[in-house]
Amino acid sequence: MTYKIFNAIYLNKNTQKYATPCYLYDQQLLIDTILLAQNSCNKYFKDYNTKIHYAIKANNNLQLLSKIKQHNFGIDCVSGGEIKLALQAGFSGQDIVFAGVGKLDAEINLALEQNIYAFNCESEQEVEVINQLAQKAQKIARIMLRVNPDIDAMTHKNISTGKFDNKFGLSFSAIVKFLPQLRQLKNINLIGLHYHIGSQITNMQVFTNLSTIVVEHFKQLQQQGVTISDINLGGGLGIDYLNPQVNPIADFAAYFKALKASLDLPQTVNLHFELGRAIVAQCGILLSEVLFIKHTEGNNFAIINAGMNDLMRPALYGANHAMLVLNARQDYEKYHVVGPVCESTDVFACNLDLPKLGRGDKIAILSCGAYGHVLASTYNSRTICQEYII
Ligand code: LLP
Numbered sequence: 001m002t003y004k005i006f007n008a009i010y011l012n013k014n015t016q017k018y019a020t021p022c023y024l025y026d027q028q029l030l031i032d033t034i035l036l037a038q039n040s041c042n043k044y045f046k047d048y049n050t051k052i053h054y055a056i057k058a059n060n061n062l063q064l065l066s067k068i069k070q071h072n073f074g075i076d077c078v079s080g081g082e083i084k085l086a087l088q089a090g091f092s093g094q095d096i097v098f099a100g101v102g103k104l105d106a107e108i109n110l111a112l113e114q115n116i117y118a119f120n121c122e123s124e125q126e127v128e129v130i131n132q133l134a135q136k137a138q139k140i141a142r143i144m145l146r147v148n149p150d151i152d153a154m155t156h157k158n159i160s161t162g163k164f165d166n167k168f169g170l171s172f173s174a175i176v177k178f179l180p181q182l183r184q185l186k187n188i189n190l191i192g193l194h195y196h197i198g199s200q201i202t203n204m205q206v207f208t209n210l211s212t213i214v215v216e217h218f219k220q221l222q223q224q225g226v227t228i229s230d231i232n233l234g235g236g237l238g239i240d241y242l243n244p245q246v247n248p249i250a251d252f253a254a255y256f257k258a259l260k261a262s263l264d265l266p267q268t269v270n271l272h273f274e275l276g277r278a279i280v281a282q283c284g285i286l287l288s289e290v291l292f293i294k295h296t297e298g299n300n301f302a303i304i305n306a307g308m309n310d311l312m313r314p315a316l317y318g319a320n321h322a323m324l325v326l327n328a329r330q331d332y333e334k335y336h337v338v339g340p341v342c343e344s345t346d347v348f349a350c351n352l353d354l355p356k357l358g359r360g361d362k363i364a365i366l367s368c369g370a371y372g373h374v375l376a377s378t379y380n381s382r383t384i385c386q387e388y389i390i
Contacts, residue, residue, distance in 0.1 A: 003248055005026035005284070005364075005390070008326045015287060015390075021286060021385045022388060023287075024389075027283075030064060034073070035071070041252070044260040048267055048270070048271050049271070050272070052074065052273045052275055053075050054075050054279055055276030056076065057371075058280050059284070060085050064280060065086070069090045069095075073095075075095050076097050078098070080111075083110055094115065095117065096111070097117055097144075097274070098111050098116055101167050109137065118143060118230070119142070120145075120194040121145055124178050127145075130143065134187035135186070135187045146193075147171075148162060148166065149172065149210065150163055151163070153197045154206055155202070156200065162195070162196070169195075176221075192230030194232040194272075195214060198236050200239070204255065204257075207255060210259070211262040214265075215265060231271055234274050235273065235275040238278070239277060239367060241321060242320070242322060250277075250281075282369060284370070285324075285368055287364050287365075289362055290302055290304055290305075290361045290363065299336060300333060302336070302337045302363075303338055305340060307340050307380070307382065308339055309376060312371075312377070313372070316375075321366055322366045323348070323354065327355055332355055332356065333356050334353055334354075335351075341382070
């Protein structure tokens with residue numbers, strides 16, 4: 001099936017009414033992705049109670065959120081703002097898990113008020129503060145402790161989170177050391193452990209390695225007399241940025257299979273996953289238009305009206321996004337595709353073979369549904385562009 005978002009003729013015909021740059025989302029592709037994620041999870045973990053919490057940081061568009069909610073997802077939030085948006089989209093407190101190394105008191109209070117499913121805690125001091133605030137609010141806070149397992153996610157260093165050099169989580173030995181203190185905190189209920197070791201992970205062995213460590217930790221806690229009811233395995237499943245048209249849906253089967261391979265836990269344990277990118281990335285594009293073509297010494301620049309303020313990923317992580325030119329020209333030329341922002345890193349592609357471009361030609365930058373619009377800024381006093389569902 002070819003989705004509208006990858007269909008140049010459809011896009012050219014049906015998107016004239018939208019001013020560029022803008023984000024467009026293909027609802028059908030989102031729904032097909034959601035269904036496949038759920039089915040694969042149910043297939044590999046059919047004997048467990050499971051919940052996929054969509055990582056709202058990837059895309060917080062309310063219309064997309066309510067579609068995700070309708071399909072029984074929970075939600076992974078990292079700020080009070082995200083919690084409020086999740087509630088607005090119809091998620092309940094019980095659907096919410098709340099991570100982040102620097103939770104504000106006001107955010108903790110909001111989460112307590114909403115009786116969220118669990119705080120994913122990242123430091124001892126944070127747990128103590130949650131205990132104090134829970135005491136004031138006369139609540140018992142359910143928490144999971146985020147473990148930093150010191151494993152290599154084999155992804156870009158800027159999106160790796162599971163090594164000791166990263167600020168995230170606590171080492172397992174620090175957690176064991178913290179247990180006696182934790183037992184004294186009357187308004188804290190430790191229900192589980194949380195892991196998230198990185199994003200855009202494409203080597204499935206990484207997930208099997210993670211599960212092996214999770215099982216070790218679970219058993220070691222049992223030996224300490226601590227039986228937990230929940231394990232949160234985080235997110236991180238990567239997508240195909242090079243060939244989105246060939247692989248419009250992430251390989252959920254491979255992901256859940258890899259996790260399952262070594263996840264030897266009792267079936268009474270509730271399992272949580274926090275997928276962001278794999279759910280929404282491929283259903284979104286950034287639609288832009290060529291402003292000018294500039295030929296300089298040995299270089300051919302196509303200057304488009306979308307910039308790094310609209311899509312930060314290339315400038316932040318050297319990310320490559322495939323492109324679809326909506327004109328129907330048959331002759332090709334090599335271009336550096338760049339934005340209008342006054343920064344040398346405002347570059348979307350270098351020496352890319354594209355159908356010959358002219359002013360006004362539309363270019364769709366693909367795989368922009370995750371970490372696209374949410375990262376947009378007003379840098380250079382540009383406006384944040386609109387989003388539309390098709
Ligand atoms: N859980 C936690 C605790 C996270 O920090 C993240 C993402 C996720 C789940 C979802 O990960 P995903 O399934 O989307 O890989 N801006 C970067 C990605 C940053 C990811 C941050 N954390 C990018 O554009 O590549």
